[in-house]
Amino acid sequence: QKEVEQNSGPLSVPEGAIASLNCTYSDRGSQSFFWYRQYSGKSPELIMFIYSNGDKEDGRFTAQLNKASQYVSLLIRDSQPSDSATYLCAVRKSNSGYALNFGKGTSLLVTP
Amino acid sequence: DTGVSQDPRHKITKRGQNVTFRCDPISEHNRLYWYRQTLGQGPEFLTYFQNEAQLEKSRLLSDRFSAERPKGSFSTLEIQRTEQGDSAMYLCASSPTGGATDTQYFGPGTRLTVL
Numbered sequence: 001q002k003e004v005e006q007n008s009g010p011l012s013v014p015e016g017a018i019a020s021l022n023c024t025y026s027d028r029g030s031q032s033f034f035w036y037r038q039y040s041g042k043s044p045e046l047i048m049f050i051y052s053n054g055d056k057e058d059g060r061f062t063a064q065l066n067k068a069s070q071y072v073s074l075l076i077r078d079s080q081p082s083d084s085a086t087y088l089c090a091v092r093k094s095n096s097g098y099a100l101n102f103g104k105g106t107s108l109l110v111t112p
Numbered sequence: 113d114t115g116v117s118q119d120p121r122h123k124i125t126k127r128g129q130n131v132t133f134r135c136d137p138i139s140e141h142n143r144l145y146w147y148r149q150t151l152g153q154g155p156e157f158l159t160y161f162q163n164e165a166q167l168e169k170s171r172l173l174s175d176r177f178s179a180e181r182p183k184g185s186f187s188t189l190e191i192q193r194t195e196q197g198d199s200a201m202y203l204c205a206s207s208p209t210g211g212a213t214d215t216q217y218f219g220p221g222t223r224l225t226v227l
């Protein structure tokens with residue numbers, strides 16, 4: 001079992017719709033969770049972090065964390081074509097200092 | 113200083129050659145990280161520093177790889193006797209100490225191609 005799992009996609013949504021991206025993790029002691037966006041050929045760009053159960057909203061983005069079920073999700077409201085990118089879920093393990101474990105990423109395509 | 117910088121941005125080398133990459137973190141960020149990313153994969157952790165101390169190294173960091181941060185500011189990553197499997201994007205990130213989450217900010221990366 002991979003430590004951080006994401007559906008590779010591609011996930012295709014029409015412009016203006018809500019995109020839902022999911023991530024599961026195996027280390028039950030994980031404390032911090034991050035979503036990064038990565039455009040093709042570019043480096044990861046931080047979108048949000050979350051470390052408490054529940055929802056955290058920032059503009060069009062909402063991160064959701066459920067530690068009991070070991071999943072974290074990212075919702076993008078009013079999706080725009082410029083949101084088309086790969087979204088990486090990253091988890092800071094409980095026993096590994098500050099290193100992040102990344103999933104493979106989910107490719108999102110927002111169609112006009 | 114608006115972000116993490118890396119140099120060079122691209123490097124093409126022949127198998128067996130040594131290469132060195134440089135990373136300059138965001139000012140006053142005490143922690144510095146190196147990751148490697150291959151096509152279709154997420155970044156994989158290599159090593160990290162707090163100030164000048166190298167505190168953690170991944171099993172991925174074979175003895176051909178060495179990283180330094182001599183004065184607690186910029187860092188270098190050297191790969192000796194490069195192999196074609198070393199072809200990847202090498203990413204550097206930095207984070208401030210303190211806070212609950214240790215948010216890491218990435219530089220633009222150095223893309224290495226080993227022929």
